[in-house]
Amino acid sequence: MKKIREVLRLRYGQISSVHDIAAACTLSTSTVHEYLYRSEAAGLGWPLPEETTDEDLERTLFPPRRRKGEPERPLPDFARFRAELSRKGVTLKLLWQEYARENPDGYGYSRLADLYKEWEKKSDVRMLQRHNGGEKLFVDFAGLKANLNDPETGEVREVSVFVSTMGSSQMVFARACHGEDLRSWLEAHVLAFEFYGALPMVLVPDNLKSGVTKACYYDPTINQAYAELARFYELTVLPARVRKPRDKAKVENGVQQVERWVLAPLRDRIFFSLSELNEAIASLVEELNHRIMKGPNASRAELFASEDLPAMKPLPEGRYVYAEWKTAKIAPDYHIEIEGHKYSVPYRFIGKKVDVRISPQTVEVFEGGVKISSHPRSPSRRGFTTQDSHMPEKHANAKWTPARLTRWAESIGPHTAWFVERVLSSKEHEEHAFRTILGVLRLEKNYSGPRLEAACTRANAVGAMHYGNVKSILEKNLDQAPLPLNAPPTPPHDNVRGPDYY
Numbered sequence: 001m002k003k004i005r006e007v008l009r010l011r012y013g014q015i016s017s018v019h020d021i022a023a024a025c026t027l028s029t030s031t032v033h034e035y036l037y038r039s040e041a042a043g044l045g046w047p048l049p050e051e052t053t054d055e056d057l058e059r060t061l062f063p064p065r066r067r068k069g070e071p072e073r074p075l076p077d078f079a080r081f082r083a084e085l086s087r088k089g090v091t092l093k094l095l096w097q098e099y100a101r102e103n104p105d106g107y108g109y110s111r112l113a114d115l116y117k118e119w120e121k122k123s124d125v126r127m128l129q130r131h132n133g134g135e136k137l138f139v140d141f142a143g144l145k146a147n148l149n150d151p152e153t154g155e156v157r158e159v160s161v162f163v164s165t166m167g168s169s170q171m172v173f174a175r176a177c178h179g180e181d182l183r184s185w186l187e188a189h190v191l192a193f194e195f196y197g198a199l200p201m202v203l204v205p206d207n208l209k210s211g212v213t214k215a216c217y218y219d220p221t222i223n224q225a226y227a228e229l230a231r232f233y234e235l236t237v238l239p240a241r242v243r244k245p246r247d248k249a250k251v252e253n254g255v256q257q258v259e260r261w262v263l264a265p266l267r268d269r270i271f272f273s274l275s276e277l278n279e280a281i282a283s284l285v286e287e288l289n290h291r292i293m294k295g296p297n298a299s300r301a302e303l304f305a306s307e308d309l310p311a312m313k314p315l316p317e318g319r320y321v322y323a324e325w326k327t328a329k330i331a332p333d334y335h336i337e338i339e340g341h342k343y344s345v346p347y348r349f350i351g352k353k354v355d356v357r358i359s360p361q362t363v364e365v366f367e368g369g370v371k372i373s374s375h376p377r378s379p380s381r382r383g384f385t386t387q388d389s390h391m392p393e394k395h396a397n398a399k400w401t402p403a404r405l406t407r408w409a410e411s412i413g414p415h416t417a418w419f420v421e422r423v424l425s426s427k428e429h430e431e432h433a434f435r436t437i438l439g440v441l442r443l444e445k446n447y448s449g450p451r452l453e454a455a456c457t458r459a460n461a462v463g464a465m466h467y468g469n470v471k472s473i474l475e476k477n478l479d480q481a482p483l484p485l486n487a488p489p490t491p492p493h494d495n496v497r498g499p500d501y502y
Helices: 002-013 018-025 029-042 054-061 078-085 092-102 109-120 182-196 224-233 245-266 274-289 300-311 402-412 414-425 430-441 449-462 467-475
Strands: 136-141 146-149 156-166 172-177 202-205 212-214 324-329 335-338 341-344 353-358 362-367 370-376
Touching (some): 029 054, 092 109, 136 245, 156 182, 182 224, 224 324, 335 353, 341 370, 402 449, 430 449, 449 467
Parallel strands (some): 136 202
Antiparallel strands (some): 156 172, 335 341, 362 370
């Protein structure tokens, strides 16, 4: 469903062509046509209503299929189709509409497109690539690395160099990065846009992990954070096909120029910081962009000003803020854990998998494409951030309750029950203790009830109140060792049965 949302955004929000949408979303053009046909029939556009979930979208666009057993339908003249498609402005959908008027009971558009593809058997014809002004920006990391020296140890380490090239003018941007991680990749894009002072229509990255999560022939997937950057700047991402260097010939040439005229001249210079290195790179890149090229008898900078810049989009007022995306499962205490800190979500989502967007300022949680929770990001690597509105009005509505956990602990033994009571009473909200308690009680499965009871006895005696404490006692067989001589006795409590009970 995420790809359907992206198809609708690119079609109605960006007004992209079907072929560009298919390449950006790694779908066949027939699938894109089918999605658009179904969305038009359902009256959907962009943006979708905020409350529309993935399940709602699937039910709307893909109702149950009709039964099979339909009579054989007439086929069009595919040879005429191929001849007509070579004429300017003629599309397969137009030809299908003409076919459908003459054959009301004929094939639907999606099936007809598949049949035409089977008939056509296209050959791998190498096409001359022509790029419209301001249309495409090709991006990649250079194969050649730059060197940085540690001012204290003198150790030399390699750093990666990001390169971007405009399709029409071949205007080049380059910047050294600490690595090829996602953050460096996205921040280099932002700096590239600011270098050009405007935005292209299309980004063409290579299939590196920072841009494409899954690079393969069958189903490459755009990284969620990269897709978010594209939505922020209203761009289309068209990944180059795997092992198809002709798809990114411009950036391959740009990388070669940067390696030859920027990195190679700097090979013997010593740099002690990334900023110092980037100053030197920027100076040589400026020289490269102002060098006259033989073919057009003009520099990249001149061609950029006359061809690319007039057709590019202005930069937005704001600046993209880097954010990571993760998948999490809602715990029984209706919290998710990010870097040790726990953030609440509405308790009705307990047990569900959600997408989490983590920026330096906020932690946002999405379920089925709809935001269900948002918190300011906490600097603490422990503790809880809980909204009262996320808590159940009655614990009976939740899967786990203090009473249920206490009953489970009592079935193991009085010291286990006391341990649970101590953990529950130590938290501001009892639900914050659920995860620790569940972890401890589930140790019974691996170590048996009597051993867990003995481990809780020792934990109570030494004042330990964490899951890791009890697990360590069991792993090191300390539950079978004598208790310290000064261990305090178990205090009386309503939840702890005395020896007479047994």
